[in-house]
Amino acid sequence: MMNEKQALDAFAALSQETRLRIVRLLVTAGPAGLPAGAIGEAMDGASSSRMSFHLSHLEHAGLVESRREGRSIVYTAAYPALSGVIEFLMRDCCQGHPDVCSPAVAALSSCCEPEKGVAHA
Amino acid sequence: MMNEKQALDAFAALSQETRLRIVRLLVTAGPAGLPAGAIGEAMDGASSSRMSFHLSHLEHAGLVESRREGRSIVYTAAYPALSGVIEFLMRDCCQGHPDVCSPAVAALSSCCEPEKGVAHA
DNA sequence: CCTTCATCTCAATTACTCTTGAGATATTGA
DNA sequence: TCAATATCTCAAGAGTAATTGAGATGAAGG
Numbered sequence: 001m002m003n004e005k006q007a008l009d010a011f012a013a014l015s016q017e018t019r020l021r022i023v024r025l026l027v028t029a030g031p032a033g034l035p036a037g038a039i040g041e042a043m044d045g046a047s048s049s050r051m052s053f054h055l056s057h058l059e060h061a062g063l064v065e066s067r068r069e070g071r072s073i074v075y076t077a078a079y080p081a082l083s084g085v086i087e088f089l090m091r092d093c094c095q096g097h098p099d100v101c102s103p104a105v106a107a108l109s110s111c112c113e114p115e116k117g118v119a120h121a
Numbered sequence: 122m123m124n125e126k127q128a129l130d131a132f133a134a135l136s137q138e139t140r141l142r143i144v145r146l147l148v149t150a151g152p153a154g155l156p157a158g159a160i161g162e163a164m165d166g167a168s169s170s171r172m173s174f175h176l177s178h179l180e181h182a183g184l185v186e187s188r189r190e191g192r193s194i195v196y197t198a199a200y201p202a203l204s205g206v207i208e209f210l211m212r213d214c215c216q217g218h219p220d221v222c223s224p225a226v227a228a229l230s231s232c233c234e235p236e237k238g239v240a241h242a
Numbered sequence: 243c244c245t246t247c248a249t250c251t252c253a254a255t256t257a258c259t260c261t262t263g264a265g266a267t268a269t270t271g272a
Numbered sequence: 273t274c275a276a277t278a279t280c281t282c283a284a285g286a287g288t289a290a291t292t293g294a295g296a297t298g299a300a301g302g
Contacts, residue, residue: 017125049251071249167261171260173281192278194278
């Protein structure tokens with residue numbers, strides 16, 4: 001369960017355009033992930049040191065993970081941490097205020113199919 | 122529907138300890154809101170200029186709203202914007218990956234009552 | 243080994259954010 | 273109108289974040 005410090009780090013990591021785009025890219029890339037170089041090319045050909053800076057920032061915040069694979073270093077989205085951020089916002093902001101969470105959950109039905117009987121939309 | 126720019130502003134606003142605490146306080150305060158002075162006292166007696174800085178930052182990001190009430194300026198949480206942030210994360214991060222959203226939604230049931238009346242509470 | 247490729251690390255620079263303190267503005271009541 | 277209250281605005285300074293370019297590190301292949 002994510003605490004305040006972790007949430008602050010996550011928000012800081014997500015508040016930078018390049019990093020937010022990296023996270024989105026890695027989420028769509030799935031568990032296979034992408035090597036740093038490929039991510040850099042997707043970011044308008046950002047320099048390697050710039051990519052390294054942002055990727056380690058994201059990794060430090062726990063939002064992505066890395067593994068070496070041959071010469072490349074492959075990054076993947078840290079799904080539990082991402083859902084942890086959503087969960088933090090809900091837990092924190094929702095206290096007695098379904099006005100905040102309910103519309104968000106309504107949006108969920110259109111993005112994930114409501115297969116799991118979570119709240120059966 | 123929240124766009125990337127708005128999301129970046131929201132994350133930046135939430136990535137600062139004092140501001141995150143302000144948001145939490147205002148959410149629990151409900152639609153009645155709280156005057157700037159009361160919020161400042163709750164923030165370890167922060168100075169008025171410091172409060173003004175953070176409150177206008179939050180207002181600029183759309184996460185809180187203000188209205189004058191006598192001598193005071195009363196701040197309230199902007200619930201639609203807050204749910205918009207959650208929705209953005211879900212929409213953005215969930216694409217084909219219920220692994221991200223589902224655990225978050227499961228957490229929801231313990232915070233808001235799991236009414237199935239999801240549509241606009 | 244030596245070279246190439248992929249990425250990281252470091253130092254310098256620029257840019258932004260936060261805090262502080264002094265002062266301005268708006269509202270109320272005497 | 274004057275004083276008190278509540279908050280905002282502004283400028284300065286300290287601190288933090290992002291970009292750049294040069295060089296170091298680590299892996300693979302000849």
